Amino acid sequence: MNFSIAKLIRLPSYYFWHLSARVQFAIRGVKWPKHLTIKGPLGLSAIGRIELGDHITIVNDSKYNRAGINHPTQLVAGRDAILKIGNNVGMSGASIYAESSIEIGDHVLLGANARIYDTDFHPIHFQDRVAGAPAKTAAVVIGEHVWLAANVTILKGVHIGARSVIAAGSVVTSDIPKDCLAGGIPAKVIRKITENDLYNHPNSKLDNPN
Numbered sequence: 001m002n003f004s005i006a007k008l009i010r011l012p013s014y015y016f017w018h019l020s021a022r023v024q025f026a027i028r029g030v031k032w033p034k035h036l037t038i039k040g041p042l043g044l045s046a047i048g049r050i051e052l053g054d055h056i057t058i059v060n061d062s063k064y065n066r067a068g069i070n071h072p073t074q075l076v077a078g079r080d081a082i083l084k085i086g087n088n089v090g091m092s093g094a095s096i097y098a099e100s101s102i103e104i105g106d107h108v109l110l111g112a113n114a115r116i117y118d119t120d121f122h123p124i125h126f127q128d129r130v131a132g133a134p135a136k137t138a139a140v141v142i143g144e145h146v147w148l149a150a151n152v153t154i155l156k157g158v159h160i161g162a163r164s165v166i167a168a169g170s171v172v173t174s175d176i177p178k179d180c181l182a183g184g185i186p187a188k189v190i191r192k193i194t195e196n197d198l199y200n201h202p203n204s205k206l207d208n209p210n
């Protein structure tokens with residue numbers, strides 16, 4: 001039977017965090033999606049609208065993802081903002097903060113501690129900060145099948161094309177086209193992702209046994 005003692009021990013906490021998330025969703029008026037897996041405590045703040053697709057996994061604690069999670073996932077939609085997450089999306093210790101609009105496509109993978117902000121939170125000039133002036137905001141779009149590796153930050157106004165990969169620790173300040181590997185601070189396109197990247201492709205650089 002494929003049921004380890006560790007899994008058995010974790011079962012009560014799984015149901016606890018699931019129940020606690022259900023209460024948060026109900027209080028915030030967020031529709032509970034089909035097949036939501038929650039591991040550890042979730043932070044949810046929805047004055048605006050949060051929409052989650054089906055088959056979502058949200059991991060909030062390093063004991064469930066040994067890549068190293070710094071904090072529980074935070075999903076935030078400010079007043080009049082929309083945060084829309086597609087189907088089959090996985091995230092671990094993400095901070096997704098929408099003041100206007102963030103759209104995440106289907107099959108997106110957000111590595112440990114990925115941050116997606118559509119706002120600067122504060123204005124540049126100190127007098128504006130003192131006066132409590134609003135920060136700049138601009139919509140963010142993450143295309144389907146995108147993978148953000150660990151500790152990636154996506155800033156306001158960025159569009160990431162479908163199937164692209166952003167390397168660990170990158171800060172993305174401008175658009176990345178589809179089917180690209182990009183990385184660095186600020187992130188730049190490193191190369192196109194092609195069939196040669198397939199594990200079983202004859203030209204694959206991976207050391208595969210076939």
Ligand SMILES: CC(C)(COP(=O)(O)OP(=O)(O)OC[C@H]1O[C@@H](n2cnc3c(N)ncnc32)[C@H](O)[C@@H]1OP(=O)(O)O)[C@@H](O)C(=O)NCCC(=O)NCCS
Pocket residue numbers: 067110111112148149150151165166167168169170181183184185190
């Ligand atoms: C995205 C990733 C998988 C790409 O790996 P890869 O295809 O083997 O890429 P390479 O290591 O061959 O690097 C290609 C180029 O990108 C550069 N690069 C790789 N990672 C980079 C990074 N994080 N930031 C900036 N540049 C980077 C390399 O220096 C190399 O540059 P060069 O061609 O001038 O030598 C890898 O960079 C990465 O981020 N791995 C960590 C994944 C992770 O965080 N997993 C846990 C959470 S899910």
